[in-house]
Amino acid sequence: MTPAALPAEPAQLLEMYRSMVQIxxxxxxxxxxxxxxxxxxxxxxxxxxxxxxxxxxxxxxPDDYTSYTYRGHGHALARGMSPEAAFAEILGRSTGxxxxxxxxxxxxxxxxxxxxxxxxxxxxLPVAVGLGRGAQLRRETRVSVTFFGDGASNIGAFxxxxxxAAIWKAPVIFVCENNLxxxxxxxxxxxxxxxxxxxxxxxxxPSQIVDGNDVQAVYQAxxxxxxxxxxxxxxxxxxxxxxRQRGHSRSDAGAYRPPEEVTSWLARDPLIIxxxxxxxSGSVTSADIAAVDDSVATAIANAAAAAEQAPWPxxxxxxxxxxx
Amino acid sequence: MPDATVTYREALNHALADALxxxxxVVLLGEDIAAAGGSFKVTDGxxxxxxxxxxxxxxxxxxxxxxxxxxLALIGFRPVVEIMFAEFAGVAFDQIxxxxxxxxxxxxxxxxVPMVVRVVGGSGLGFGAQHSQTTESWYTATPGxxxxxxxxxQDAYHLLRSAIADPDPVVFIEHKRLYVRxxxxxxxxxxxxxxxxxxVRSGADLTIVASxxxxxxxxxAxxxxxAxGIDVEVIDIRTLVPMDVDTVVASVSRTARLLVxxxxxxxxxxxxxxxxxxVSRAFESLELPPARMGxxxxxxxxxxxxxxxAVPSAETIAARATTLLGR
Ligand SMILES: Cc1ncc(C[n+]2csc(CCOP(=O)(O)OP(=O)(O)O)c2C)c(N)n1
Ligand SMILES: [Mg+2]
Numbered sequence: 001m002t003p004a005a006l007p008a009e010p011a012q013l014l015e016m017y018r019s020m021v022q023i024x025x026x027x028x029x030x031x032x033x034x035x036x037x038x039x040x041x042x043x044x045x046x047x048x049x050x051x052x053x054x055x056x057x058x059x060x061x062p063d064d065y066t067s068y069t070y071r072g073h074g075h076a077l078a079r080g081m082s083p084e085a086a087f088a089e090i091l092g093r094s095t096g097x098x099x100x101x102x103x104x105x106x107x108x109x110x111x112x113x114x115x116x117x118x119x120x121x122x123x124x125l126p127v128a129v130g131l132g133r134g135a136q137l138r139r140e141t142r143v144s145v146t147f148f149g150d151g152a153s154n155i156g157a158f159x160x161x162x163x164x165a166a167i168w169k170a171p172v173i174f175v176c177e178n179n180l181x182x183x184x185x186x187x188x189x190x191x192x193x194x195x196x197x198x199x200x201x202x203x204x205x206p207s208q209i210v211d212g213n214d215v216q217a218v219y220q221a222x223x224x225x226x227x228x229x230x231x232x233x234x235x236x237x238x239x240x241x242x243x244r245q246r247g248h249s250r251s252d253a254g255a256y257r258p259p260e261e262v263t264s265w266l267a268r269d270p271l272i273i274x275x276x277x278x279x280x281s282g283s284v285t286s287a288d289i290a291a292v293d294d295s296v297a298t299a300i301a302n303a304a305a306a307a308e309q310a311p312w313p314x315x316x317x318x319x320x321x322x323x324x
Numbered sequence: 325m326p327d328a329t330v331t332y333r334e335a336l337n338h339a340l341a342d343a344l345x346x347x348x349x350v351v352l353l354g355e356d357i358a359a360a361g362g363s364f365k366v367t368d369g370x371x372x373x374x375x376x377x378x379x380x381x382x383x384x385x386x387x388x389x390x391x392x393x394x395x396l397a398l399i400g401f402r403p404v405v406e407i408m409f410a411e412f413a414g415v416a417f418d419q420i421x422x423x424x425x426x427x428x429x430x431x432x433x434x435x436x437v438p439m440v441v442r443v444v445g446g447s448g449l450g451f452g453a454q455h456s457q458t459t460e461s462w463y464t465a466t467p468g469x470x471x472x473x474x475x476x477x478q479d480a481y482h483l484l485r486s487a488i489a490d491p492d493p494v495v496f497i498e499h500k501r502l503y504v505r506x507x508x509x510x511x512x513x514x515x516x517x518x519x520x521x522x523x524v525r526s527g528a529d530l531t532i533v534a535s536x537x538x539x540x541x542x543x544x545a546x547x548x549x550x551a552x553g554i555d556v557e558v559i560d561i562r563t564l565v566p567m568d569v570d571t572v573v574a575s576v577s578r579t580a581r582l583l584v585x586x587x588x589x590x591x592x593x594x595x596x597x598x599x600x601x602x603v604s605r606a607f608e609s610l611e612l613p614p615a616r617m618g619x620x621x622x623x624x625x626x627x628x629x630x631x632x633x634a635v636p637s638a639e640t641i642a643a644r645a646t647t648l649l650g651r
Pocket of ligand 2 (some may be wrong): 151177180181
C-alpha cells in the first residue's frame with residue numbers, strides 16, 4: 001500500500017515558496033537581460049509554471065533523475081542549480097554550468113540528477129524511459145521524471161515512450177505541463193482531447209490530473225506517484241494544468257491569447273496561491289514572506305551581476321567535448 | 325526603377341503565394357505556418373489569401389505531416405512542408421530519406437513524390453547546437469532527393485518555384501540569417517533551373533565556391549581582397565544535388581585556384597565531392613591544391629564568443645585566400 005501523501009508543513013512550504021520566487025525572479029531577470037541585448041539567441045521562460053517544478057523537486061531525492069525541455073530554467077533551479085551558473089550559461093560565459101556551450105535551452109548538471117534539457121520536442125521522453133529502465137535493471141530505487149508540454153503529446157516519441165515504459169513497468173513518471181499552448185497554437189487547435197491524461201489509457205497506464213498552479217497539490221500527487229514508481233508499481237502519466245504567463249519565447253508577447261484567459265490565470269498565479277496557503281497556516285506572517293521575497297531579490301540580482309561580469313569561454317572550448 | 329528590392333523572406337513568401345495562385349494542387353503544411361504566419365514569418369498572410377484547405381497548421385507531429393505530404397504528393401498534390409528548424413526533420417527522417425526519396429524507384433516509376441521540404445537552417449543567431457545546423461549532408465547522400473540552397477532573394481523566389489514544379493522530392497534549405505537580407509527581385513525573369521550554379525562575381529586569380537550564407541561572406545571577402553590586389557571569382561553553387569560541376573571547372577580553367585566554403589563540418593561535406601570532381605576533371609588547370617573551409621568539427625556552440633569563431637566569416641575566408649595565394 002502506498003502511504004497517504006501529506007501536505008508540506010508550513011516551514012517546508014515556505015521553503016517551496018522561496019524556490020518558486022527564486023524561479024520567478026530568475027525568469028523576470030532573464031527577460032530583462034534579453035531586452036538589454038545581453039542574451040544571444042532565444043529564451044523560453046516558465047513564469048506561471050513554477051509550482052510544477054518545485055512541487056516535483058520536493059518529492060524527489062538527489063539520486064532521482066529528471067529531464068525536461070528548452071523551457072527548463074525552473075526545473076534546473078528547483079533541484080539546486082546555482083542561479084549564477086545558470087545565468088552565466090544563458091549569457092554564454094565560461095562560468096556557465098556548461099561553460100557557455102549549451103545556452104538557455106541546455107541547462108544540465110548530472111551531479112544534480114539533471115540529465116538533460118531537450119530542445120527537440122519529445123526527444124527527452126524516450127531518454128527518460130532509458131534512465132528509468134536502467135535504474136530498474138540495477139535494482140535501484142531511483143525514479144526518472146520527465147517534464148514536457150501539452151504539444152509534445154502529439155509527437156510519436158510520446159506514444160512510443162509511454163508504451164515502452166508500460167511494458168517494462170519502468171519507474172518513469174511522465175509529467176505533462178499542460179499550459180494550453182504549443183508555441184502560438186492553442187491546444188484545442190492541435191489536440192482533440194482536453195485532458196492529455198486520458199492518453200495513458202491506451203497504454204494501460206495510471207494517470208492523474210493535478211492543479212499545476214497549487215504547489216501543495218503538485219507535491220502531494222508527486223509523493224504518491226513517486227512512491228508507486230519506487231516500489232515497482234511502474235510508470236504514471238501526470239498532467240499538471242497550468243499556464244504560460246508569457247509568450248512562447250523571447251519577444252513573443254502572446255497576443256493570440258484571449259485577454260480574459262490571461263486575466264483569469266494571472267489571478268491563479270502559483271505565488272498568490274502559495275502565499276495564501278502560508279498565511280492560512282497561521283504560522284507564517286506577511287513579514288516572513290516579505291523577508292523571503294527580499295532575500296531572493298538580492299541573491300538573484302547579485303547572481304546576475306556576477307554572471308554579467310564573467311569572462312567569455314576560451315576558444316579551445318569550441319572543439320572540446322566532441323569526443324572523449 | 326527596374327527592379328524592386330525585397331528581403332529573402334519576402335521573396336519566399338511571393339514564391340509560395342504565386343505557386344498557390346497558379347496551381348490548385350499546391351498545399352502548404354507546417355507548425356504555426358497558417359494563423360501565425362510561420363515562426364520566421366515566411367508564410368505570413370497566406371492563410372488569409374488561400375484559406376485553411378491550402379495553408380494548413382499542423383500539430384507538433386513531423387512524422388505525421390511529412391508522411392501525409394508524401395501521401396498527398398502520390399495522388400497529385402504538390403505539398404510544400406515547412407520544417408521550422410532544420411533539426412526537427414530528424415524526428416521524421418524516415419519519411420524523407422526512406423519513403424519520399426525511394427517511392428518512384430520502388431514503384432518502378434508508377435508513382436512519384438512531387439513535394440518540397442523547406443528546412444530552416446543556419447548558425448549565427450545563438451540558437452545553440454540543436455537549432456543551428458544547415459544539414460545539407462543529411463540529404464546529399466540519399467539518391468532520390470534533390471537538394472537546393474538559395475542565397476539571394478532572387479534565387480530564393482525562382483529556385484523555390486522550380487522546386488515546387490519539380491516532379492520529385494526537393495529539400496529546400498533556407499538560412500535563417502538570410503531572411504532579412506535585401507536584394508533585387510524580378511519575378512518575371514527567366515526561371516532558375518535546379519542544378520545550375522551562378523557566377524556571382526567574376527575574377528581572375530581565385531575561384532571561391534560557396535552556398536547559403538557563405539556566399540555573402542565570400543563576396544565580402546572578395547571585396548577586401550580586391551583592395552589588396554587579388555581578383556576573386558565567386559560562384560554560388562545553388563544546388564547540391566544535382567551539382568553543377570561544369571561551371572566550377574570552367575571557372576577554375578581560368579583562375580587555376582579553388583577554395584570551397586561551406587557552413588558544415590568538412591567531414592562528409594559537399595565541398596569534398598566538388599573538389600574531387602574538379603580534380604579528376606581539371607587537374608591540369610590547377611596551379612595549387614584546392615582548399616576547403618567549413619564549420620569546425622564540433623556541434624555549433626551557443627556562446628556568442630564561440631559561435632562566431634566556429635563558422636567561416638569574410639575575415640577568415642579572406643585570410644585563407646591570402647595565404648593560399650602566398651601574398
Ligand atoms: C520536433 C520539434 N518540432 C518543433 C519544435 C519547435 N517547438 C519548440 S517548442 C514548441 C511548442 C511545444 O509546445 P509544448 O509541448 O506544449 O511545450 P511548451 O512550449 O508549451 O512548454 C515547438 C513547436 C521543436 N523544438 N521540435
Ligand atoms: Mg504547452
